[in-house]
Amino acid sequence: MKKEISIIGVPMDLGQTRRGVDMGPSAIRYAGIIERLERLQYTVHDLGNIDIPRPDRNAPEREDKLRNLPEVVDTNKRLAEVVDEQVEKNFFPLVLGGDHSIAIGSIAGVSKHYENLGVIWYDAHGDINTVETSPSGNIHGMPLAVNLGLGHQKLTEILYNQPKIKAENVVLIGVRDLDEGEKDLLRKLNIKVYTMHEIDRIGMPQVIKETIEYLKERTDGVHLSFDLDGINPSEAPGVGTPVIxxxxxxxxxxxxxxxxxxxxxxxxxxxxxNPMLDDKNKTAILTVALVGSLFGEKLF
Structure with a gap:
């Protein structure tokens, strides 16, 4: 791991309808993420939060049916620029959300610096809907599709007008809730998916071993997009869209x-x-512990 980390908060809840995930970055900071990383001998630059525009609730319904599209586009453009700058400095960008629509900006910013960026999508959901397949119009269910170049042009052209990743460089882990359109697209693109069935059947060690081998062969960098709803809600209750x-x-x-x-x-x-759904900041505390593991923390 790079020894300098840039923390970027994105307190956005506009990619969906449930309030509370906008407080996620504050909850994670309060749970001690900076102190945890510093104890692991990293230099941490906390860049604060991206400013989030508030939508006009009196605006007429948009023809594109995408909820809060202008605001989500604006936020992700600014996030992409910040992430791009941090990678240029050779810092590790660590983004705290916020709903999962922020992955549009974070991956756009990272992808400029790699020929074949890999993505591990650790999530209960596929997040690979488009406006045609989405039952809700919530953009937090679309970021993987957008990064593959599929979706509304204002989303796919953020930072530069090309797909940010290739389907063969993506691995989904922990999936257990897919819309029909997502199933069709995952099959069509032949994306590597480990559902809970595979995890139960072969075990997490084998899933991660295969994922590492698969991505090492074809990528020159890997972005981890970790949605806390990938974890069972009995252990991580404070999430935007829990799935048992x-x-x-x-x-x-x-x-x-x-x-x-x-x-x-x-x-x-x-x-x-989502601290509003949490129990004594349990999920944010869990998140900080997981971040510690990602950055090399061991029991002894």
Whole structure:
């Protein structure tokens, strides 16, 4: 891992309808993420939060049916520019969300610096809807599609007008809730997916071993997009869109410990922490512990 980390907060809840994930970055900071990383001998630059525009609630319904599109575009443009600047400085960008639509900006900013950026999408959901397939119009269910170059042009052209990643460089882990359109697209693009069925069947160690081997062969950097709803809500209750039957806290630690040992992760984001649904900041505290594992923390 690079020894200098830039923390970028994106307190946005506009990619969906449930309030609370805008407080995620503050909750994670309060849980001690900076102190945790400094104890691991990293130099941490906390860049504060990206300013989030507020939508006009009196504006007429948009024809494109995408919720808060102008504001989500604006936020992700600014996030992409900040991430781009931090990678240019050779710092590790660590983005704190906020709903998962912020992955549009974070991956756009990172992808400028790699020929074949890999992405590990650790999530209960596929987030690969488009305006045609989305049941809700919530952009937090679309960032993976957008980064593949699929979706509204104002989203796909953020920072530069090309797909940011290739389908063959993506691995989904922990998936257990997919819309029909997402299933069709994942099959069409032949994206590597480890659902909870595969995790239960072969175990997390094998899933991560295969993921590392798969991505090492074809990528020159790997972005980790970690949605806390990938973890079972009994252990991580404070998330934007909880789905029962998820990965355990311990399995997640193991996954991140193995990724740390592999030294393939070059940028990361942790998203969808919702303190309004949490129990005594339990999910943010869990997030900080997981970040510690990603950056090489060991018991002894």
């Amino acid at each position: 039957g998820g990965v355990t806290y311990r399995e997640s630690h193991l996954a991140l410990e193995m990724l740390a040992e592999s030294n393939i992760i070059t940028s990361a984001e942790f998203v969808e922490v």
